[in-house]
Amino acid sequence: MTMDVPAIEAKNICFSYGNYPVLVDVNLVVRQRDFIAILGPNGGGKTTLLKIILGILTPQKGEVRILGKSPKKVLGKVGYVPQNTNINREFPISVMDVTLMGRLGRSKYGWRYSSKDKALAKEALEKVGMWEFKDHYIGELSGGQQQKVAIARALVA
Template sequence: KIILGILTPQKGEVRILGERPKKVLGRVGYVPQNTSVNREFPISVMDVTLMGRLGCSNYGWGYSSKDKALAREALEKVGMWEFRDHYIGELSGGQQQKVAIARALVAKPDIFIMDEPTSSIDRQSQTELYDFFRELNKEVTIVVVSHDITAISSYIKSVACVNQRLYFHDSGEITPDVLNKVYHCPVDLIAHGLPHRVFRDHKEFEND
């Protein structure tokens, strides 16, 4: 929320792309954790995506041909162009999440922030989204907020863990040592389907 300019830090300052957060709002794309919509609200996938162009154009009311072309590009990128005329309420949770991503992409951000992007979708859709993020990361910086850090470990380049303070690791490899420092207790990583955390007896742990 500080990066997005919603909150201000109690001390110090935060710079995004060399500027204060509120000065670069148009350059930061954001997909919130809760993207649920009223299924009875009659708005199309195309119109939802075009909403991401609000404030980006100088044409006043309505959308320009450039806006519509960018919306098509974004929907094609997330695999939702064929659903452009469908009402957003007709879509599954995973499909709605893809449209939310397209809406953020259509503004052509330099940084893309996603808050728990897979929290409300099934495992197959999660894998598809992470594969998409890997490709998208070739074009734009991506910040993913997630509590399931082991599940995304094979997709990331660096890790910033927050537990009262910030622990930054310039590698995507999440080791027991990394988790020990963050959670202040011993952790083993067990691979069973997807990796998950197992907390060992605290008596075995010696804090550096």
């Protein structure tokens, strides 16, 4: 895949919830290696656009391409970390275990994690600066730290 192919391309995206239009003829091109921010008011369609890009929602009009392919074809290669996660702070699960959950369904060992899974989780936690917290319970972390763990989980998926 060449760098000329956009990472994300959305053309003429339209989406409504009932009779309430949220997105009307939205166009977006994100080049590979670009970082972007999507800003707007509450209810302005930011999350809806992201869900359409990820293939979670289908636009009523328009087309989305990720690296030149439909979102359904790249499912599992694109991660999504929501702004808020509903984590039960009392549930006794470690940072490492939460990260490894991104590997569920990918291992040929069923519910057991391979040494490759564990190495990928370690690498992801190191990338987000959370390796030193691997044995901490997720509920002990701040919201920002929990977000980093969620990113690590998405990276290993």
